Amino acid sequence: MSKKVAFYTLGCKLNFSETSTIARSMVNEGFDRxxxxxKADMYVINTCSVTENADKKFRTIVRQAQKSNPKAFVAAIGCYAQLKPEELAAVDGVDLVLGATEKFNILEYLEDLSKNDKGEVHSCEVEDADFYVGSYAIGDRTRAFLKVQDGCDYKCTYCTIPLARGISRSDTLSNVLKNAAEISAKGIKEIVLTGVNIGDYGKGEFGNKKHEHTFLDLVKALNDVEGIHRLRISSIEPNLLKNETIEFVARSKTFVPHFHIPLQSGSDDLLKLMKRRYLTALYTERISKIKKEIPHCCIGVDVIVGFPGETDEHFLETYHFLNDLDISYLHVFTYSERDNTEAALMEGIVPKNVRNKRSKMLRALSVKKRRAFYESQLGLLRSVLFEGENKEGYIHGFTENYVKVKTPWNPELVNELKKIKLTEIDEDGLVRFDFIPTAVEV
Known part of the structure; x- marks a missing residue:
């Protein structure tokens, strides 16, 4: 009788793509997912270390697994497992901890799935995480997350990702195209490109530090893959999002009008403390260029509040900067101290109640921004890709420019692209619509 395995993923789209690849390798070896x-014989938790909450949630998830099956084997993998393996191994119920390189060879560390008295650790030095493992996530999703790059060479003072994932390195262009074709052949209609720093694509493609290809080369090559209806660029650094890429996306029928561009602060003083590689003037230029080339483009922004040294004046500078920008929504992160980062040793610690207050203010601004963007789309024709989940009697989907829509549940719509006319925003902040006859080409 085959063993059952279950997976839980914390954190980013990159983690989801890697979880899916690891899961496929285990299914291929006879496990039932x-x-x-x-109830499962084994639970695998892919961890994240970006925020304090992700750390805390890990313990909760371990308890959930133990509740389902107290005798189950529990493995922890991912970024937190690389940064603090001994800490995870000490959590009650954890049997195995695998670091940045070991996680892809999980089967090599499994014997009979019997519980260990203490978590067994296999974690390399992060300097050894210098090879690339391609991955992508599909399954219960109508879109796939395709990993094209891993690691980061930047030295942002608040970030642990280079410590958890190693140096910047890329998949080969040929392998990215092969994976994209595989995804397309499975009937998946949208691919989201993901990585730690995808704008750095091409570095380390063949095990060396020079760029064999650029991110623009990648975009152009993927644009020609047969059968892909939509390609979406996930988070990309503003200094690496070049005008040529924006112009190509504006002309492309496959790449959708949606960018997610980290800002982190609207204060140049703080951007310098964070060791970001741009200032607000460049960020403003990028937004202006996008809106000039693609007026209906959706633009998401990452921002951190409560960074050491952030005064009321700095925060208001960020707030007004974002308020004045033609953007569509925010992802707001409340700063949390991370071990082994420069920022953790900085002066000017912001009290947690102040961090939380600032976070609420920016989340409220995000609601306002998203509402304004949605209102700008009312009355317009868009295409929507419907997702596979029945949420309280409704099916949801996203337009090409990331407007979230809803309509009464209809299983025939799952993974279908339909032409619609956006009509009204409901009480949940989602958009209702009218279907356009199928004679109108999507």
Whole structure:
């Protein structure tokens, strides 16, 4: 009788793509994959270390697994497992901890799935995480996350990702195209490009530090893959999002009008403390260029509040900068101290209640920005890709420019692209629509 394995993923789209690849390797070796809420023989938790909450949630998830099956084997993998393996191994119920390189060879570390008295650790030095493992996530999603790059050479003072994932390195262009074709052949209609720093694509493609290809080369090559309906660029650094890429996306029928561009602060003083590689003037230029080339483009922004040294004046500078920018929504992160980062040793610690207050203010601004963007789209024709989940009697989907829509549940719509006319915003902040006859080409 085959063993059952369940997976839980914390953190970013990159983690989801890697979880899916690891899961496929285990299924290929005879495991049955089940939902994490079900009883399984083994639970694999892919961890994140970006925020304090992700650390805390790990313990909760381990308890959930133990509740489903107290005798189950529990493995922790991912970024937190690389940074603090001994800490995870000491959590009650954890049997195995695998670091940045070991996680892709999880089967080599499994014997009979019997519980260990203490978590067993296999974690390399992060300097050894210098090779690339391609991955992509599909399954219960109508879109796939395709990993094209891993690691980061930047030295942002608040970030642990280079410590957890190693140096910047890229998949080969030929392998990216092969994976994209595989995804397309499975009937998936949208691919989201993901990585730690995808604008750095091409570095380390063949195990060396020079760029064999650029991010623009990648975009152009993917644009020609047969059968892909939509390609979406996930988070990309503003200094690496070049005008040529924006112009190409503006002309492309496959790349959708949506960018997510980290800002982190609207204060040049803080950007320098964070060791970001741009200032607000360059960021403003990027937004202006996008809106000039693609007026209906959706633009998301990452921002950190409560960074050491952030005064009321700095915060208001960020607030007004974002308020004046023609952007569509925010992802707001409340700064949390991370071990082994420069920022953790900086002066000017912002009290947590102040961090939380500032975070609420920016989240409220995000609601306002998203509402304004949605209102600008009312009355317009868009295409929507419907997702596979029945949420309280409704099916949801996203337009090409990332407007979230809803309509009464209809299983025939799952993974379908339909032409629609956006009509009104409901009480949940989602958009209702009218279907356009199928004679109108999507």
């Amino acid at each position: 089940v939902d994490f809420s079900e």
